Amino acid sequence: KIVLGIESSCDETGVGIVRLAGDGGMTLLADQVASSVDQHARFGGVVPEVASRAHLEAMVPTMERALDESGLSLSNVDAIAVTCGPGLAGALLVGVSAAKAYAAALDVPLYGVNHLAGHVAADTLQHGPLPPECLALLVSGGHTQLLKVEDLAGKITEVGSTIDDAAGEAYDKVARIIGLPYPGGPPIDKAARQGDPNAIKFPRGLTGPRDPKFDFSFSGLKTAVARWVEAREAEGKPIPVEDVCASFQESVADVLTAKAVRAAKELGIGTLVISGGVAANSRLSELARERCDQAGIELRVPRPRLCTDNGAMIAAVGAHVVAAGVRPSSLELPTDPGLPVDVVHV
Numbered sequence: 001k002i003v004l005g006i007e008s009s010c011d012e013t014g015v016g017i018v019r020l021a022g023d024g025g026m027t028l029l030a031d032q033v034a035s036s037v038d039q040h041a042r043f044g045g046v047v048p049e050v051a052s053r054a055h056l057e058a059m060v061p062t063m064e065r066a067l068d069e070s071g072l073s074l075s076n077v078d079a080i081a082v083t084c085g086p087g088l089a090g091a092l093l094v095g096v097s098a099a100k101a102y103a104a105a106l107d108v109p110l111y112g113v114n115h116l117a118g119h120v121a122a123d124t125l126q127h128g129p130l131p132p133e134c135l136a137l138l139v140s141g142g143h144t145q146l147l148k149v150e151d152l153a154g155k156i157t158e159v160g161s162t163i164d165d166a167a168g169e170a171y172d173k174v175a176r177i178i179g180l181p182y183p184g185g186p187p188i189d190k191a192a193r194q195g196d197p198n199a200i201k202f203p204r205g206l207t208g209p210r211d212p213k214f215d216f217s218f219s220g221l222k223t224a225v226a227r228w229v230e231a232r233e234a235e236g237k238p239i240p241v242e243d244v245c246a247s248f249q250e251s252v253a254d255v256l257t258a259k260a261v262r263a264a265k266e267l268g269i270g271t272l273v274i275s276g277g278v279a280a281n282s283r284l285s286e287l288a289r290e291r292c293d294q295a296g297i298e299l300r301v302p303r304p305r306l307c308t309d310n311g312a313m314i315a316a317v318g319a320h321v322v323a324a325g326v327r328p329s330s331l332e333l334p335t336d337p338g339l340p341v342d343v344v345h346v
């Protein structure tokens with residue numbers, strides 16, 4: 001069966017195509033993404049109206065490129081999966097409307113699926129099926145969550161999440177403070193390689209003895225960076241950008257990996273998947289590798305291309321849902337900007 005996935009929850013228009021074999025095996029046939037990130041750069045964050053318009057312009061060309069890449073035509077498509085939440089309302093609407101139109105015109109079933117399940121499913125396209133139980137650390141511009149995944153077609157539960165900023169959001173805000181471009185992840189990652197991670201002792205959010213064990217907080221860290229930079233400027237001294245980046249990055253990677261490994265141990269789960277845009281961070285994967293090896297936990301991190309928003313991961317959830325024999329969504333499928341993570345398909 002050929003499952004086509006459409007993603008438009010934020011600033012990436014994605015169309016992916018996956019072949020689902022009779023034995024449940026999946027092959028990635030196409031993964032095309034158009035991003036409007038450059039149009040948001042001067043605002044320092046995603047502008048919803050700009051993103052919606054960009055999706056509208058990119059949807060059909062991205063679909064055509066994905067079909068080209070797969071060597072298939074629309075008549076070969078057996079099912080369509082689409083992100084129906086969570087995400088930006090106007091952005092979601094473009095993808096869901098397109099998916100309904102294609103599903104109706106081709107007379108194939110439509111499946112509204114959860115974007116967050118997509119981030120976890122992305123890993124199965126590279127590393128194969130997940131074990132019966134795994135822990136997922138989802139770290140992106142809009143989300144920072146620890147999830148217990150028992151079934152990609154239906155059983156995902158939240159173990160912990162950020163109480164304020166997402167990890168990627170912290171990267172973007174800190175980049176702005178020290179004058180690096182948006183999105184902040186890549187330039188901070190790069191600058192950090194030249195810096196000393198122990199130069200400045202930045203706080204580790206929510207790691208006190210009475211703090212919630214599996215929740216995260218990054219707004220205090222961002223404020224600490226801002227205060228440090230202000231104090232330095234007040235003294236008339238230059239800002240050691242590389243050291244600030246390395247020290248900030250160390251705090252984020254330390255907290256994320258410590259809590260993920262602790263959760264895996266306490267819940268008795270042997271596999272950790274890290275996904276979302278921040279999973280592309282070099283220090284995060286390095287420290288996760290070190291700590292997982294030490295704890296005897298299997299670590300799975302998909303390649304960066306599959307970590308950031310894309311349509312292939314939505315096709316992958318669609319394929320899991322199709323394989324599980326789930327009832328398709330109605331053509332009235334609504335979008336839900338706040339869709340909870342435990343609702344994998346609507």
Ligand code: ATP
Nearest residue numbers: 010140141142143168183184185277278281308309
């Ligand atoms: P969401 O998936 O939560 O709806 P999103 O579209 O912002 O939101 P992604 O596209 O998965 O999420 O990730 C983008 C985020 O990842 C940005 O905040 C960016 O700064 C961050 N990021 C990208 N590369 C790196 C990196 N190497 N190190 C740290 N952060 C990174």
Ligand code: MG
Nearest residue numbers: 010011012309
């Ligand atoms: Mg994005």
Ligand code: FE
Nearest residue numbers: 115140308309
């Ligand atoms: Fe995402």
